[in-house]
Ligand SMILES: Cc1cc2nc3c(=O)[nH]c(=O)nc-3n(C[C@H](O)[C@H](O)[C@H](O)COP(=O)(O)OP(=O)(O)OC[C@H]3O[C@@H](n4cnc5c(N)ncnc54)[C@H](O)[C@@H]3O)c2cc1C
């Protein structure tokens with residue numbers, strides 16, 4: 001075999017602490033190496049051309065590139081090798097940047113280690129065999145999880161692109177947080193007026209199937225061919241029959257039931273349609289509040305319903321959806337701010353969250369758009385906004401900036417003045433983060449035109465004094481302590497990943513961070529992809545962001561799906577497990593350990609053996625370490641290949657030691 | 659609660675002087691509730707206010723000597739003290755001894771190195787956790803029905819939370835629960851853990867007048883008949899200086915400032931003399947008479 005070795009400088013990234021020329025020189029002496037050189041940027045166009053030229057001119061059978069991590073450029077160089085006419089798996093990478101130059105400063109030791117890594121790669125490549133991908137058909141339907149504005153945008157764009165879309169929403173209506181907002185910054189236009197039509201489009205689009213009050217229970221399969229189990233939670237109303245007339249709501253006697261849509265500011269009926277523009281506009285019963293469910297008495301709604309739609313004995317329903325791609329757009333939730341004992345930890349009724357305040361501002365909200373103190377219904381005059389409650393605060397485990405609170409606080413201060421002209425708003429802030437288009441201008445307007453008093457400093461304590469609240473904090477610009485007597489305090493509570501998102505992430509086999517946000521494939525270059533092929537992200541499920549950015553990401557996810565589905569056939573990764581039927585004794589140990597269920601029984605000539613479903617296998621290799629017979633091998637990571645690497649390393653050590 | 663509980667007791671210097679009534683009422687209440695207090699033999703200053711401002715090692719050595727002496731009390735569950743300041747220094751020192759370098763320097767200052775560090779609690783924590791409000795209820799001799807109290811924990815009884823490890827550091831409730839168990843009303847006093855400024859008592863009287871003034875105003879705004887404290891310094895500050903604070907702020911508060919042990923003692927029917935009610939500067943007589951307690 002004739003092998004070529006290409007040692008990359010990566011500018012000074014590698015060459016700064018590794019003697020690359022020496023590594024290339026050492027490579028020339030390795031078995032099977034027919035060519036070795038060092039190159040400034042192996043990944044650049046001249047770099048790749050150099051590799052191709054060497055392969056063709058020297059008639060090489062394979063190439064080793066010693067450079068950065070294979071995560072960064074593995075696929076790049078596989079394409080290079082393929083362009084030179086070789087099988088792309090006749091290629092190995094030695095990571096001499098992350099594993100060498102970036103972690104040590106001793107040039108001599110680094111150079112030795114780099115040579116060792118190259119030696120191992122060369123030894124492995126000597127055992128490589130060409131591998132060929134299989135092709136399989138794509139199911140061109142897409143599942144969108146979460147019906148907030150990001151999910152709505154993704155669903156509509158996919159549907160407009162000609163795809164069939166399944167939209168699964170946890171609550172009884174789509175719209176997400178945006179449906180709860182009164183106005184939106186920086187234009188202060190009505191939130192439901194711009195979202196409403198999009199919601200209607202979803203309802204009316206012939207290509208969109210909407211499952212509201214539903215959750216993803218399980219996900220099987222792989223890119224192009226997912227099977228998704230969806231649990232449709234019983235609304236105790238036959239939604240096919242319900243016309244959304246609302247007669248039941250008028251008569252339901254359980255009028256003091258918790259109202260999650262209004263963030264528990266107001267109360268609602270046990271049977272309800274969450275808000276007038278809800279999509280689907282269907283009633284559902286909250287069994288924890290319903291008198292009939294609790295005591296067996298009542299049943300008023302069943303009597304009143306003109307279409308006889310009420311079904312107290314309805315059960316959850318499971319449906320299986322087959323799709324080729326999934327967009328996760330589950331959004332965010334406000335963190336549990338009651339960890340802030342100094343702000344009352346939920347004990348003071350006149351300390352509310354930003355989202356509660358948004359409902360109080362909304363004309364369709366529980367107070368009809370009048371700002372009223374929850375404690376006594378009076379109109380507040382002094383309103384204090386406290387920013388960064390659960391953002392940028394490592395002491396409560398929330399070190400990150402939520403990003404949109406500065407802006408919505410300015411918006412709410414402006415709206416407060418609009419609603420109550422003789423009111424005065426105060427904003428305690430750390431610093432103002434307003435980097436969007438027209439954003440800084442907007443926060444300035446809040447100060448200059450609406451007279452909002454901005455105080456730079458954290459609030460140390462809020463406590464009631466008579467019927468007012470004392471807000472005590474620091475003014476770090478004036479260098480003094482300040483106290484403001486407030487009628488109402490609004491906490492700009494930070495965002496975290498939606499409740500239950502880690503569970504969903506595990507079902508989707510994607511990563512999530514410690515705050516419940518899903519992890520993108522690459523922080524810069526793969527912002528909507530995940531590390532699982534065919535699963536994409538949109539909106540706040542990936543991290544807090546405002547509406548424009550959520551919408552943009554929704555469209556980006558749709559574009560990715562359309563791109564994926566532009567091919568009729570996809571190629572599977574051939575780096576999967578393979579069974580040597582002669583060695584397999586059919587003990588099934590591998591099948592028990594496979595986390596993806598990719599191994600199934602196979603009967604050949606009356607004997608039990610196993611078989612790998614190539615499209616399901618993720619190439620994790622757990623099975624290969626389980627099999628005592630050595631019968632199941634991971635392609636491109638066979639025992640022989642790994643042993644060759646180990647031998648290359650240890651035999652050298654022995655020689656040197658001798 | 660079963661059987662007797664024994665603790666090594668650290669009275670602290672204030673218990674011998676400025677707050678003897680805290681000390682005597684603590685002893686009386688504990689005795690009545692079957693908690694046996696054995697004074698730490700030959701105890702010394704805990705090193706809290708003067709020493710810890712100068713030298714952490716010296717301060718820890720003073721505390722650690724007490725902890726070592728406490729080891730001589732057989733069968734004790736640990737060390738308890740009524741004073742939050744002593745508590746703070748004992749607990750902080752114990753925590754610092756986990757650092758081997760620190761421990762080595764402190765042990766050099768001690769006659770015998772401290773080997774075993776016993777658990778340290780406040781008397782309040784012991785009463786709350788070892789006896790508890792439920793067990794208190796049936797023992798009440800005179801329910802303090804109608805007595806509206808502002809429970810005031812002070813700024814160091816529960817803070818810093820990583821060291822004190824008891825109750826909520828922003829909104830503690832242990833004292834509230836014990837007082838409710840004996841029939842009194844614990845008002846939702848919002849400034850439970852605010853500083854009264856006592857440590858500035860000598861240097862900056864204006865700060866005391868402002869901070870303590872705020873506490874008195876808040877208690878009055880809540881409609882409190884009296885303060886209840888668990889700290890000798892807070893008690894002295896609010897009680898003894900009340901006239902001074904009134905004069906500075908042009909207010910006319912007359913709010914008695916009890917130790918919670920005094921009120922628990924009254925409810926348990928203990929001899930008022932042992933509870934030292936006569937030591938309070940703002941007389942509690944009227945407030946107590948209003949709920950039918952003669953003191
Ligand atoms: C008080 C406040 C005011 C704001 N004002 C503005 C503003 O004026 N302008 C602006 O640009 N931004 C504003 N924002 C930010 C805005 O809310 C977000 O940018 C936007 O809602 C993000 O949309 P999303 O679709 O990503 O998430 P969401 O709106 O959170 O939607 C997610 C959806 O997914 C659903 N879901 C969650 N988990 C699951 C699951 N497991 N299965 C199925 N469905 C699930 C949820 O029920 C929800 O419907 C504000 C935020 C707050 C808190």
Ligand code: SF4
Pocket residue numbers: 237241242243244245246247248249282283304305306307308309310
């Ligand atoms: S359940 Fe019946 S009454 Fe209620 S909204 Fe639907 S159709 Fe109207």
Ligand code: SF4
Pocket residue numbers: 251252253254269270271285289290291292293298299300301302
């Ligand atoms: S049965 Fe339940 S939902 Fe229907 S009217 Fe009665 S309380 Fe309301």
